[in-house]
Amino acid sequence: MTARPLPDSATTRARMSAQRRRDTAPELALRRELHRRGRRYRVDRAPLPGMRRRADLVFPRARVAVFVDGCFWHRCPRHATSPKNNAAWWATKLDGNVARDRDTDERLAAAGWTVVRIWEHEDPVTAADAVEVALHPARTDR
Template sequence: MVDNVSKQERSNIMRKVRSQSDLENVVSKALWKKGIRYRKNVKSLMGKPDIVIQKYKIVIFIDSCFWHACELHGRMPKSNTEFWESKFERNKERDAEVNKHYLSKNWNILRVWEHELREDFDGTINKIVAFIEHAKK
């Protein structure tokens, strides 16, 4: 199926997509309020993790249901489906590569789905805090 906007217009739309979501910012603030100190989006680390505590080798990724092709909430755009299928498949492969990288280096890695935070924000924040506390031991 053909994209219903021009290449230039699609480029402009995609350029506006931010690398840091509002949800990541809300999670970061909630963790900060709980006394968790971290760095955000560390470019020098593989996959540019959303939350990093290097001292304890902790990386946390907040995966969007759309971009990471959540089986529950991910949706396939109606236009340019070949591109999107390939894009989502590559994103899933990259996530697996990133997981393998950190696990091979004995890092503590946690992936949190966007829908987990939307369905039970406080519970998911507590899950993240418990993960961090466990990793510090």
């Protein structure tokens, strides 16, 4: 495992450490919609024992892991931006996030899990519909 580079300014370090890991507004909106539909789930859990990566929502019996990805941090194809200040560091950081996401998806799929990735800008009702499809893949009436 390679050492992660540190941001070049105290301001950037402070901003990054203040970034919420859970309970973001898009995540809460999705959770409220799923709860309204009668869905119960685990919050901020590692789907696999010993896995250091945590899903935002986990449905253990159905083996479904849901990640609500921020557009900046996970390079949304519609909203991604690349900071100009310390551009090389940010490119390495954000590319690493995306690579880790793909690795997580592959590891979970290999263990028999379904991964649902939701972008923070997605409508909570539409996002909840995607989770419902993953929970009941054979059903087409939803």
